[in-house]
Amino acid sequence: MKHLDDQLTQTQADQFGQASAALLRQGAHTIPQNIKDRLYAARMKALSVKKPEKVRIQKQVLAGSGRNWTSGSSSTWDTLGWIAPLVVLVxxxxxxxxxxxxxxxxxxxxxxxxxxxxxxxxxxxADSGFMAFLKNGPLSESDSPSDTIQSK
Known part of the structure; x- marks a missing residue:
């Protein structure tokens, strides 16, 4: 038992589909009109009550992060987003x-x-006496040495 013998090639599958469609078209012509109308009404009713398919979107986000670190897709702008402030800081x-x-x-x-x-x-x-001189300011006239010389 080979499984390869059970499988159809693409060409064989296309031929089978075309043959099936041809048989269904022929069978549709032989169906009475009232059955066709009931089948058409049932199809329209089924389509009207059909619920829309829910589309599931997955987005992985780490808490407190604007970037998905687990996705592995790192663009240049994401890298510059954290390197640029670091360079400015340095x-x-x-x-x-x-x-x-x-x-x-x-x-x-x-x-x-x-x-x-x-x-x-x-x-x-560096002399402490000079620092005291600077703090006290210049000598007053009565304390000047020239007054003591003149009085003698």
């Missing part, structure tokens, strides 16, 4: 770090320029 952090470094360097340069362009030597700023 470049933003690099820019902020660079700006802070430049700001610190500029502050140090201002202090260095002020110390080097001043008449007072930088060692004087």
């Amino acid at each position: 470049f933003g952090l690099i820019g902020i770090a660079q700006w802070q470094d430049d700001s610190r360097i500029n502050d140090i340069a201002e202090v260095d320029a002020a110390l080097l362009s001043d008449d007072v030597p930088p060692d004087a700023y």
